[in-house]
Amino acid sequence: xxxxxxxxxxxxxxxxxxxxxxxxxxxxxxxxxxxxxxxxxxxxxxxxxxxxxxxxxxxxxxxxxxxxxxxxxxxxxxxxxxxxxxxxxxxxxxxxxxxxxxxxxxxxxxxxxxxxxxxxxxxxxxxxxxxxxxxxxxxxxxxxxxxxxxxxxxxxxxxxxxxxxxxxxxxxxxxxxxxxxxxxxxxxxxxxxxxxxxxxxxxxxx
Amino acid sequence: xxxxxxxxxxxxxxxxxxxxxxxxxxxxxxxxxxxxxxxxxxxxxxxxxxxxxxxxxxxxxxxxxxxxxxxxxxxxxxxxxxxxxxxxxxxxxxxxxxxxxxxxxxxxxxxxxxxxxxxxxxxxxxxxxxxxxxxxxxxxxxxxxxxxxxxxxxxxxxxxxxxxxxxxxxxxxxxxxxxxxxxxxxxxxxxxxxxxxxxxxxxxxx
DNA sequence: ACCTCCCTAGGTGTTTATACCTATTGGAAT
DNA sequence: ATTCCAATAGGTATAAACACCTAGGGAGGT
Numbered sequence: 319x320x321x322x323x324x325x326x327x328x329x330x331x332x333x334x335x336x337x338x339x340x341x342x343x344x345x346x347x348x349x350x351x352x353x354x355x356x357x358x359x360x361x362x363x364x365x366x367x368x369x370x371x372x373x374x375x376x377x378x379x380x381x382x383x384x385x386x387x388x389x390x391x392x393x394x395x396x397x398x399x400x401x402x403x404x405x406x407x408x409x410x411x412x413x414x415x416x417x418x419x420x421x422x423x424x425x426x427x428x429x430x431x432x433x434x435x436x437x438x439x440x441x442x443x444x445x446x447x448x449x450x451x452x453x454x455x456x457x458x459x460x461x462x463x464x465x466x467x468x469x470x471x472x473x474x475x476x477x478x479x480x481x482x483x484x485x486x487x488x489x490x491x492x493x494x495x496x497x498x499x500x501x502x503x504x505x506x507x508x509x510x511x512x513x514x515x516x517x518x519x520x521x522x523x524x
Numbered sequence: 525x526x527x528x529x530x531x532x533x534x535x536x537x538x539x540x541x542x543x544x545x546x547x548x549x550x551x552x553x554x555x556x557x558x559x560x561x562x563x564x565x566x567x568x569x570x571x572x573x574x575x576x577x578x579x580x581x582x583x584x585x586x587x588x589x590x591x592x593x594x595x596x597x598x599x600x601x602x603x604x605x606x607x608x609x610x611x612x613x614x615x616x617x618x619x620x621x622x623x624x625x626x627x628x629x630x631x632x633x634x635x636x637x638x639x640x641x642x643x644x645x646x647x648x649x650x651x652x653x654x655x656x657x658x659x660x661x662x663x664x665x666x667x668x669x670x671x672x673x674x675x676x677x678x679x680x681x682x683x684x685x686x687x688x689x690x691x692x693x694x695x696x697x698x699x700x701x702x703x704x705x706x707x708x709x710x711x712x713x714x715x716x717x718x719x720x721x722x723x724x725x726x727x728x729x730x
Numbered sequence: 731a732c733c734t735c736c737c738t739a740g741g742t743g744t745t746t747a748t749a750c751c752t753a754t755t756g757g758a759a760t
Numbered sequence: 761a762t763t764c765c766a767a768t769a770g771g772t773a774t775a776a777a778c779a780c781c782t783a784g785g786g787a788g789g790t
Contacts (some may be wrong), residue, residue, distance in 0.1 A: 404615070407613055407614075407615045408613075408615070409610070409613045409614070409615055409618045409629065409631050410631075412615045412618045412619055412622075412629075413618055413622065413628065413629050413630075416618075416619065416622040416623070417622070422619065423615065423618075423619050424619075425615050425616075465735090465736065465737085467736075467737065468736095475718060476718055476722070477718065478714070478715070478716040478718040478719040478722070479716075480716065480775090480776065480777090481776070481777070482775095482776085490737085490738070490739085491738075491739055491740085493738085493739050493740065493741095494737070494738055494739060496777075496778075496779095497737085497738080497739080498737085499777080499778080500777095500778065500779075503778080508684070509684070509778095510684040510685075510686065510717075511716075511717045511718055511721075511777085512681060512682055512683065512684040512685075512717055512718075512720075512721050513684040514718075515717075515718050515721040515722060515725075516682070516684070516721060516725070519721075519722070519725055671765095671766060671767085673766075673767065674766095686745090686746065686747090687746070687747070688745095688746080696767085696768070696769085697768075697769055697770085699768085699769050699770065699771095700767070700768055700769060702746095702747075702748075702749095703767085703768080703769080704767085705747080705748080706747095706748065706749075707766095709748085715748095717747090
């Protein structure tokens with residue numbers, strides 16, 4: 319766990335340079351890889367979905383606000399846990415941030431130990447998310463090998479139709495359905511219908 | 525939708541009588557069924573999981589606080605959406621409430637229109653939750669009809685084992701497994717393995 | 731032109747699943 | 761005791777699924 323935490327990056331986006339520096343100092347004393355940005359746009363340009371870690375985000379910034387960045391990130395599918403940092407005790411802002419999926423919302427001045435504790439929790443969540451996500455991608459890639467026709471057959475099989483019904487439904491011979499089924503079995507590397515259903519349901523969105 | 529909203533109950537828990545009265549007045553002017561309580565314990569005693577609706581909950585109260593009640597309710601599986609109401613702009617409190625599953629967190633003094641809008645949103649969520657939950661209960665009740673042995677067979681089938689393997693795994697004859705499978709099919713009212721798997725996966729916790 | 735891939739489909743045979751039947755054992759309830 | 765049900769298991773038969781084989785037509789790329 320600590321090995322992966324060292325590969326993870328803590329991103330810091332804050333327009334206040336002294337704040338960036340003091341956070342960087344704190345994080346590096348904990349051996350956390352740190353990357354700082356002075357505005358939202360800079361972060362967005364250098365941010366890749368593959369990089370794991372978490373994001374410390376100042377709410378109030380000139381240009382794009384932290385809140386806007388948070389909402390942009392969530393909308394664009396970036397799953398990085400975001401810890402919002404606010405200088406002013408603004409309850410509606412905190413509620414809005416959490417409703418938009420922020421991992422946490424803390425106020426300045428903050429306690430160093432508390433911040434670190436929340437960062438570690440965020441990193442742990444991110445790691446868990448990424449593990450799940452990579453398993454999901456592995457399963458999805460199996461379905462990528464299927465042709466359109468085979469996917470049609472998969473969904474009809476998963477829905478509980480026997481080959482005869484599938485054949486009628488697609489207007490083809492039951493024999494051809496069996497051929498498709500065999501190819502599906504081989505490509506998905508499964509041997510029973512139950513496994514097909516499990517696999518298909520575990521990648522709901524495909 | 526509005527018919528169901530009228531069957532729903534808006535619970536109000538607040539130690540301040542004038543606040544309870546003014547909220548009740550506001551809600552009843554919107555034809556919302558309202559039930560008020562002056563403390564957390566009173567609410568807990570009269571609260572049943574079956575009653576749909578939402579809960580307006582004052583954070584600061586003598587005795588059990590609103591925050592404690594929120595956490596107690598969530599821990600005991602009450603799925604009522606909770607709108608926390610706070611007199612003091614306390615960010616950590618808001619964060620804690622939302623992290624514990626509160627639907628919203630608003631501050632006094634609040635705008636009547638906004639409160640009503642959030643209540644309606646909460647009632648809608650509750651209705652959606654209850655619809656999902658009742659479908660889930662219907663499915664679960666199907667599995668209740670199965671014997672322990674049949675459940676074992678179900679899980680082995682869902683895992684993708686053919687009858688022969690299941691028989692070896694349970695130390696019984698393949699013939700007996702087939703009997704169990706037939707009984708399972710009949711009791712669950714399905715006709716294919718795919719349907720068993722779908723049904724079983726849709727009630728994960730059973 | 732040739733190769734590759736996909737969809738199509740038939741033949742044959744094996745394995746698995748499902749649908750009926752009967753039957754014994756044991757436990758729990760009446 | 762008798763009745764009911766769960767669990768066990770065998771027989772027989774049909775249906776479905778799966779595993780091999782062959783093979784033609786069409787689309788796309790080299």
